[in-house]
Amino acid sequence: MTMKDLPPALADHPDAARIRSWSVRGGIATIVADASGMTSAERDALEAAFRAAATAGDVSEVRIAMTAAKTRQTLIAIGSGKGGVGKSTMTANLAIALARMGKRVGIIDADIYGPSQPTLLGTTEKPVAENDKLVPVEAKGVKLLSVGQLVSAGTALAWRGPMASGALNQLVEGQWGDAEIVLVDLPPGTGDVQLSLIQKARPAGAVIVSTPQDLSLIDATRAIDLFGKTSVPLLGLIENMAGYQCPHCGESSDPFGSGGAEASAAAAGIPFLGRLPLSASLREASDAGQPPAAGDGPAAEAFAALARRILQQLEKVGG
Numbered sequence: 001m002t003m004k005d006l007p008p009a010l011a012d013h014p015d016a017a018r019i020r021s022w023s024v025r026g027g028i029a030t031i032v033a034d035a036s037g038m039t040s041a042e043r044d045a046l047e048a049a050f051r052a053a054a055t056a057g058d059v060s061e062v063r064i065a066m067t068a069a070k071t072r073q074t075l076i077a078i079g080s081g082k083g084g085v086g087k088s089t090m091t092a093n094l095a096i097a098l099a100r101m102g103k104r105v106g107i108i109d110a111d112i113y114g115p116s117q118p119t120l121l122g123t124t125e126k127p128v129a130e131n132d133k134l135v136p137v138e139a140k141g142v143k144l145l146s147v148g149q150l151v152s153a154g155t156a157l158a159w160r161g162p163m164a165s166g167a168l169n170q171l172v173e174g175q176w177g178d179a180e181i182v183l184v185d186l187p188p189g190t191g192d193v194q195l196s197l198i199q200k201a202r203p204a205g206a207v208i209v210s211t212p213q214d215l216s217l218i219d220a221t222r223a224i225d226l227f228g229k230t231s232v233p234l235l236g237l238i239e240n241m242a243g244y245q246c247p248h249c250g251e252s253s254d255p256f257g258s259g260g261a262e263a264s265a266a267a268a269g270i271p272f273l274g275r276l277p278l279s280a281s282l283r284e285a286s287d288a289g290q291p292p293a294a295g296d297g298p299a300a301e302a303f304a305a306l307a308r309r310i311l312q313q314l315e316k317v318g319g
């Protein structure tokens with residue numbers, strides 16, 4: 001019996017294209033169907049619908065195997081040498097910008113010192129576990145698993161090496177399903193927690209976020225070294241809080257100097273991906289769970305441009 005012999009009720013099902021093989025022997029029908037990209041509830045519903053549609057005529061028993069081609073996620077680590085440079089804000093907005101470009105995107109918020117992604121994406125939903133794996137929540141079109149969803153910020157802060165690594169593994173090994181790109185918001189710094197997370201997650205590339213001050217750039221160089229030592233390709237450096245445009249007179253100034261990040265990137269031999277200015281409205285919107293990348297102002301365009309450059313670099317390193 002071939003696919004052409006599908007019973008009419010099965011052939012007419014809107015998801016009939018998912019049927020990979022069909023056979024009947026001794027009154028037992030066997031269906032193999034592709035369940036890629038479906039949630040477990042959708043998968044169960046489809047299995048029940050196929051079973052009902054196949055039970056006709058000589059068929060007294062239906063065996064169904066739902067398979068899912070595992071989407072290989074491309075992980076991109078977002079790191080910084082020091083805290084407070086806007087790494088989490090950047091991660092949330094880049095994820096949304098990538099999603100708006102049609103990518104299926106996830107975020108792993110591994111920042112045990114300040115897991116802020118739930119706030120940035122405006123969600124308080126907690127992930128559930130299915131088959132011992134955490135199922136990411138959806139917010140602003142992005143899948144999210146965060147340390148902040150598992151424990152209080154104070155608890156995470158007190159974690160030491162193995163505990164932190166164990167918890168972070170749970171995030172990495174979550175049910176990322178059809179997500180193509182997963183951004184990993186790393187804890188700031190270059191210690192053991194970062195090292196073991198990088199070794200475990202094996203990101204396809206890393207992006208470093210820095211502010212223009214010399215001290216931040218020195219720390220950024222340490223983060224660059226960390227990825228270099230662990231053989232993770234550096235996709236480039238983003239300069240955040242670069243320059244300030246006065247909301248009253250419109251005049252631009254560079255309180256922390258200008259050109260430092262570009263020079264640091266050049267010295268380290270990595271691409272400079274672009275800059276984002278210091279902006280009170282960006283801070284207010286981000287902290288209120290309204291990422292500007294989801295809107296259509298100049299900030300959304302700036303994040304989209306950074307996201308495009310990241311994809312270009314990713315292609316170059318074969319990620």
Ligand SMILES: Nc1ncnc2c1ncn2[C@@H]1O[C@H](COP(=O)(O)OP(=O)(O)OP(=O)(O)O)[C@@H](O)[C@H]1O
Binds near residue numbers: 087090114241242287
């Ligand atoms: N370009 C910007 N202009 C103004 N404020 C910004 C900008 N980028 C980030 N911020 C603000 O700076 C603060 C720190 O940002 P964020 O939490 O993203 O930094 P971080 O590097 O992830 O810090 P940590 O790793 O310590 O949690 C937040 O209040 C955020 O809204």
